[in-house]
Amino acid sequence: MxxxxxxxxxxxxxxxxxxxxxxxxxxxxxxxxxxxxxxxxxxxxxxxxxxxxxxxxxxxxxxxxxxxxxxxxxxxxxxxxxxxxxxxxxxxxxxxxxxxxxxxxxxxxxxxxxxxxxxxxxxxxxxxxxxxxxxxxxxxxxxxxxxxxxxxxxxxxxxxxxxxxxxxxxxxxxNPGVLHSRTLKVVGPGESVIENRLRDLLTVQSNPTIALLAKTAEVHVRLTARARTETEAAALMGELEAEIRQRLHPYVYGVDEESLASVVGALLNERNLKLAIAESCTGGYIAHQITNVPGSSDYFLLGVASYANSAKENVLAVDEETLRTYGAVSPETALAMARGVRRLAGSDIAAAVTGIAGPGGGTEEKPVGLVYAAFVAGDKEEVEKLQLFGDRVTIKEKTTYAVLNRLRVYLTEEARP
Amino acid sequence: MxxxxxxxxxxxxxxxxxxxxxxxxxxxxxxxxxxxxxxxxxxxxxxxxxxxxxxxxxxxxxxxxxxxxxxxxxxxxxxxxxxxxxxxxxxxxxxxxxxxxxxxxxxxxxxxxxxxxxxxxxxxxxxxxxxxxxxxxxxxxxxxxxxxxxxxxxxxxxxxxxxxxxxxxxxxxxNPGVLHSRTLKVVGPGESVIENRLRDLLTVQSNPTIALLAKTAEVHVRLTARARTETEAAALMGELEAEIRQRLHPYVYGVDEESLASVVGALLNERNLKLAIAESCTGGYIAHQITNVPGSSDYFLLGVASYANSAKENVLAVDEETLRTYGAVSPETALAMARGVRRLAGSDIAAAVTGIAGPGGGTEEKPVGLVYAAFVAGDKEEVEKLQLFGDRVTIKEKTTYAVLNRLRVYLTEEARP
Incomplete structure (x- = not known):
């Protein structure tokens, strides 16, 4: 039909x-x-x-x-x-x-x-x-x-x-039940890397079918099984899903309606950990994504969009010296922002980003898309350097995914109870 | 062709x-x-x-x-x-x-x-x-x-x-000029109110044509004129645009690629005024919209997504007494948040929102969609009560539009240099 x-x-x-x-x-x-x-x-x-x-x-x-x-x-x-x-x-x-x-x-x-x-x-x-x-x-x-x-x-x-x-x-x-779909959500590798890892599965696919769908900052792998019964469809799907999860480990973050922010939220709840975020270049987008999740007030304490240097100093207690010596877009400032927002909120974990979202403001040394993402949790302190591409909103979105994914990996692998 | x-x-x-x-x-x-x-x-x-x-x-x-x-x-x-x-x-x-x-x-x-x-x-x-x-x-x-x-x-x-x-x-x-389009962006009244105000124009429309397009929190009125020359098209369009602007006054906030946030940004720049925002229920969405505008670092100093009560107290200096007596979702708390973030950022203007974005957390007295929006500028202090409808993200979006529109009206009508 x-x-x-x-x-x-x-x-x-x-x-x-x-x-x-x-x-x-x-x-x-x-x-x-x-x-x-x-x-x-x-x-x-x-x-x-x-x-x-x-x-x-x-x-x-x-x-x-x-x-x-x-x-x-x-x-x-x-x-x-x-x-x-x-x-x-x-x-x-x-x-x-x-x-x-x-x-x-x-x-x-x-x-x-x-x-x-x-x-x-x-x-x-x-x-x-x-x-x-x-x-x-x-x-x-x-x-x-x-x-x-x-x-x-x-x-x-x-x-x-x-x-x-x-x-x-x-x-x-x-029977509408005979067509069963499930979307595996993948963050990290791009579409062509995923295709390479799944090449043989994609070539022979018939039932379930596999479709790759690239989004701005994630890739969806959609499996669709046809079967006479729900049980049969689930069995067909389960085997393939397990194989794909193994090949893409640790990048499959969730399925279907789950978002990276909802997965991070569930992990925070499970571990009973509280989160705070300081944002410069993303300007509130990370906090927005986190608070799109119903119930996020249980674990999200505070977001600070410290756009001005004065806000970085006065609110987050970033040293004026740090800002002068290294600049607002530097690993030192990112780390100071993360420490500052954790102290201010009294949270267990904090992340902070500072970067150049563009289209203006880039230099040869610090081009548009350069972002430093800092992460503090327990005794752990780290700063990651990202070089992202795209327009202003794309860079905000990709930065947000990188931060949420760092939180996910930490909560999954290092903060296991 | x-x-x-x-x-x-x-x-x-x-x-x-x-x-x-x-x-x-x-x-x-x-x-x-x-x-x-x-x-x-x-x-x-x-x-x-x-x-x-x-x-x-x-x-x-x-x-x-x-x-x-x-x-x-x-x-x-x-x-x-x-x-x-x-x-x-x-x-x-x-x-x-x-x-x-x-x-x-x-x-x-x-x-x-x-x-x-x-x-x-x-x-x-x-x-x-x-x-x-x-x-x-x-x-x-x-x-x-x-x-x-x-x-x-x-x-x-x-x-x-x-x-x-x-x-x-x-x-x-x-000559690409022969088809000339212009979108008037309207915030405030709904599609059917606008349709009623423009009914006779919509009925007799031929050149320019008029199309209404409803978005989540705004309506677009799109005019398209056909003419042999740019000048002729502009003349046709200008007359109708003036008529529509008058009928919809003061709700037309911009045209074409302008967003409510970009219009507010341009007005802040013109008036040389600095802005800070404190958000509870919108959780960073207002700051995100403001910082989507290139160059927003010129006028946006600080956004605080004070989700936890402790953050409202420690960061924004909202009285513990205020929170206990009136609750986090109250006109008193909204106003204290706006005052707090203005003081903290040293901005000229500040806005703050606190409300219930849902789907949980509503009561008979304070239902989902209840939002208090506070606004402070110069000696002016005010709090508006909103009752919004929709899912969590829709309520965040409608709240954001209400706040940005209040800023626009203030900057247009009251802060005229």
Whole structure:
């Protein structure tokens, strides 16, 4: 069973709107085990919409469209599909009543042009829309299906969950449980290093499949197993996961929804250790990532974004002498910041970073992307020198990952209870 | 002159990745006056990529692809296009040297599989990539052009700006000025309030067109004018922009690439005022936004993410009495935090927030989303109570917008020199 996604809307072609619908539907289809080989975006033009849907129906069993169900003149998808299947449009008084009620609840009279939203291709099935005026439509003919959904994501998503998923599950007779995915999250080595270590597995992959996905500062290894039962899928997956974890050790930090910050948080909680952070070049981003984790107030005491030298001196007690002799971007200052914030917060562990995030401020000796990351825990004191590349926000993000990963490695390997 | 966008990558078909590249390129093509009627997404499969590019070339003059230029086995786009045009692949020693230098700068040896990134279709033009190892490619044959770009947005975007836009402008002989866009950025009222205020303009819009785009904590109003000359477009746009600004006053904070933080930064620089921030529930996010702006070290002195009560007492000198009597989430604590961080940093202005970001920690009296935001500047001292809705990150983001907007209004209206 295969499907295609067709997104309609001139606002997508002009780049005014980001197409989040295609991603959402693609993710759901994959979870259902429905194959999807193409996504197409087309403007509000009847001929072109018709060609795209026809072309998609030639390749796939199911076509899912978003957009073009509104009350305006350039909302055309329903009419195009009716035409394609040779079906007349029929007025549905029950839907008309719902649309009128929708406006009434908002204290408004239904505009005349909303009437057309109650017209459906003959013999089609309506998809209820509780948050808007446009019902969706399922049109079946021979072995082919077209599912029409509205464009606004907050209307489309609940309709997909409530009606489309059960419809597809029944249609495909696929037990959604048979497609099992698991994402291993890797921090440290780049995509090509990981590919080299997994080369033979990637070459012979069939079930489970393996996909590598590079993010700004981490790589995701996604395993997807097809099986008749959950137990079987888990067994298939477990063996491969163990092999990959061993080959990538110690760089797999977590799975699925875990983030590097949530893993560090769980380890801090387990070890009953408290953390403080001092940031110069990252300017609060490390603290932001740590505090994105619910419950982080249990272990995170203090973050100081000491941007000015005066703040480094007055808040973190970095020696004016240190700053003058070595500069704000130096291993000495990074270490003094980490010691300072640990003392100030009374934490067990502290990390500090100072560097040049750019785009200005770099010199030959201290170029943009140069970062010193200091780490203090127990009697341990160390400073790491990083040379990072990318724009300002990328350098902030890569620095943050390096710091969180140092914390993770320490908490996993050295602070084992 | 027309173009099509082809995005390749199985991660897009599986919904693992949001396709921001298609939007970015679509927006740029529209700005250049290049028509674009279709966008297609296809997986890492040579046959299907070939069919999609061939189909696109039958409809359009220019096809722009993203993805598939990496070093791995499933990076296929370049090879597919060479095949389609009947061109052999050639090794370019100068590009190989650049790729080797890229790894050398990072203190690493180039993996063997990166070599293939230096292979280009015969007679094609390379697009330099300063932030990654994959050069882009422009392949011309007869009247048709294929432009291949890498998938990572931070590599693709500068390549598009630096090489593709000048290429397209020369190629199309179109004055890019004929399609003129401008985005007004609005903070405060929601999308439907804005729609109501602009209803008549939205109804009769033709040239310029008006599009509303709701973000988490702001709304973008995008105007696009078509005209023969820049002057004519600017005149068309200017009139409508003035009308909209008046209707939405004082909520339009900036235009185009400006962010709320960059506008606040420019105002602080102009007024020669220094800023400090104390954060509890936002945990560093306000400081992160402020320091995303290049040059923010000129006016941002200090951010304190005082997550623990002990940090509020020891770092910001909030009275233990205040915390005990009113609690950490209270107007009294917010104000004490703002006073404390201003004193500590020696800044002119300070803001502080304390609240409950959730999902846990809420009570009937102090529910999730309750935030107190304090603001001190000169003799002015005030605390605002906010009740926000959404998940943890959304509440952090909305709080950050409220604080930055308060700073903007103060700097615009009250701190006028």
């Amino acid at each position: 295969s499907a295609e996604i067709v997104s309609t809307g001139t606002e997508l072609l002009l780049g005014h709107t980001l197409n989040t619908n295609a991603q959402y539907i693609a993710e759901r289809l994959a979870a259902l085990g429905v194959y999807c080989y193409y996504q197409t975006t087309v403007g509000d033009n009847a001929d072109r919409i018709g060609q795209v849907i026809e072309n998609a129906l030639n390749r796939a069993d199911i076509v899912i469209t978003t957009g073009g169900l509104g009350p305006t003149m350039d909302d055309l998808t329903k009419e195009v599909v009716a035409d394609l299947f040779g079906l007349p449009m029929e007025m549905h008084p029950d839907h008309l009543a719902k649309i009128e009620a929708f406006f009434q609840r908002r204290g408004r009279k239904m505009p005349e042009n909303n009437k057309k939203q109650a017209m459906l291709p003959a013999g089609s099935q309506a998809i209820p829309n509780h948050l808007g005026t446009a019902p969706g439509v399922i049109v079946e003919q021979d072995d082919k299906v077209v599912i029409l959904l509205p464009g606004p994501p907050f209307e489309m998503r609940p309709m997909f969950e409530e009606t489309v998923i059960p419809y597809l599950a029944a249609k495909t007779k696929i | 027309s173009a099509e966008i082809v995005s390749t990558g199985t991660e897009l078909l599986l919904g693992h990745t949001l396709n921001t590249n298609a939007q970015y390129i679509a927006e740029r093509l529209a700005a250049l006056g290049v028509y674009c009627y279709y966008q297609t997404t296809v997986g890492d499969n040579a046959d299907r990529i070939g069919q999609v590019i061939e189909n696109a070339l039958n409809r359009a003059d220019i096809v722009i692809t993203t993805g598939g230029l990496g070093p791995t086995m499933d990076d296929l786009t370049k090879e597919v296009v060479a095949d389609l045009f009947g061109l052999p692949m050639e090794m370019h020693p100068d590009h190989l040297a650049k790729i080797e230098a890229f790894f050398q700068r990072r203190g690493r040896k180039m993996p063997e599989n990166n070599k293939k990134q230096a292979m280009l279709p015969a007679g094609s033009q390379a697009i330099p990539n300063h932030l990654g190892t994959a050069p882009g490619v422009i392949v011309e044959q007869d009247d048709k052009v294929v432009i291949l770009l890498p998938g990572p947005p931070f590599e693709m975007r500068p390549m598009f700006e630096e090489t593709v836009i000048p290429y397209l402008a020369a190629k199309t002989k179109i």
